[in-house]
Amino acid sequence: MGNPSDGAPQHGGTVATAGQSGGAFEDPGIPPHRLRLSDTDPKAAKRAERQVTALFIISVIGTVVFLVSYFAIDLGPTSTVDTIRTQNLLLGFGTAFAMLGIGTGIVHWAKSLMPDHEVSEARHELRSEEDRQAAVKIVDDIIEETGIKRRPLIRNTLIGALALAPLPALAVFGDLGPNATDMLRHTMWAPNAQTGKKVRLTRDPDGTPIRAADVTIGSAFHVIPEGLNDLKENKNNEKAKAVVLLMRLNPEDLHVSPGRESWNYNGIVAYSKICTHVGCPVALYEQQTHHLLCPCHQSTFDLTHECQVIFGPASRPLPQLPIEVDSDGYLVASSDFHEPVGPSYWEREYS
Known part of the structure; x- marks a missing residue:
């Protein structure tokens, strides 16, 4: 920028030179308005x-x-x-x-x-x-x-x-469909409304019923509800909601909350396979630590403490499926899940 003293013209003639009037700049004002x-x-x-x-x-x-x-x-x-x-x-x-x-x-x-x-306009307080x-x-x-x-x-x-x-x-x-929590709260594990018959746990994918004697300590079964393979429509949707992991632990290793004492059978427990983070399948079971691991984002759930989250982005435990044994020795679901399965933001919507 040139020195004002070198004779350079000053635009508009409204700017004071250095040393004049204390070196302050004068307000050039609003430019003339051009009509449209x-x-x-x-x-x-x-x-x-x-x-x-x-x-x-x-x-x-x-x-x-x-x-x-x-x-x-x-x-x-x-x-x-x-x-x-x-x-x-x-x-x-x-x-x-x-x-x-x-x-x-x-x-x-x-x-x-x-x-x-x-x-x-000058700004001032009212x-x-x-x-x-x-x-x-x-x-x-x-x-x-x-x-x-x-x-x-x-x-x-x-x-x-x-x-x-x-x-x-x-x-x-x-048109996005019904509330996700309404769909995910009800699965095929609910007993028959007319007869009260309870749904057996069967192996995925062949649908073979599972006896309690078949489940040994340290074993894990991928489970679907009985009758799923007979569905003609919405089979994949129903399976996506109802898939379960079944495992057996030493009953002394289980820490059970009040009211859930009857949800397991001699250390056999069943939990939703759908991760509560974004819905990936929880498919990895570590027998030594009794941890369930989601491979997508490494959310880890402690099976001995009702699948509480111990690592990763999941914000709530995996929903537990209450189970018991029928008169023939087969494992059955005593009720449906007591909370919506799937990602936590659906559960927050519900609550």
């Missing part, structure tokens, strides 16, 4: 108003296109790839026009019709009723300057666009 075409030509202002209105109407049309394509196009079992592609295309265009119409309309409104002159009334008047002036009161066409189309814009999101979120 819409400020001087009523026809241009009316044209800009129609353009803004058209953009808001485009947003409304985009939202309607999204809703019609979302609900009117049937994606049933007979739908083709072309049908799915057409719906996705309409959903994408509908969302794009709905959002861009509002955004570009507001920007165009601000740049072409709202006042663009700069104002400089200490009196007169100050508060002056602040209210400033807000009223701002609303008046936007023209929203005297331009009902823009106002009404903007209200319509903003009112319809959230509907696509509500439609999508509402």
Whole structure:
């Protein structure tokens, strides 16, 4: 930067040179305001108003296109790839026009019709009723300057666009399915509602029932509910909720909470195989330490203390399946899980 004393011109003539007036800089003030075409030509202002209105109407049309394509196009079992592609295309265009119409309309409104002159005001605390009334008047002036009161066409189309814009999101979120905790709280382990018959524990994947005598100390079984292999529909979904790990420990090694004394049978315990972190299968059993390990993120559960978390990101124990032995010596579930299986954020939603 040049030295002021070397004869270089000073822009605007408002900056004091070093040594003059204590070396302070003078306020150059607000630059002159340049009027826009819409400020001087009523026809241009009316044209800009129609353009803004058209953009808001485009947003409304985009939202309607999204809703019609979302609900009117049937994606049933007979739908083709072309049908799915057409719906996705309409959903994408509908969302794009709905959002861009509002955004570009507001920007165009601000740049072409709202006042663009700069104002400089001293900031001070509002200490009196007169100050508060002056602040209210400033807000009223701002609303008046936007023209929203005297331009009902823009106002009404903007209200319509903003009112319809959230509907696509509500439609999508509402179609995500039932509450996860409602689905994950109830599994095939629940006794038959009519007969009260309890579900046997069977080997995964062949479905062979498991006798208590078959489970030795240190052994581990991957277990599914009896009847799972007979399902024709939703077999994988039901299995994903109901898979269980079955192990036998020395009963003296188990630390049982009050009320859970009958949930195991002579040291045989059953726990959900679904990790409470993000739902990976807990498939590794360390016989020496009695630890269950999730291979995805290394969450570790202590089998001797009701599968409490001892390491890793999981925030709650694996749900325990209460078990007993029927009159034929086979292991059965005495009830369903007492809490939702799966990731903890679903359990927090439930509670």
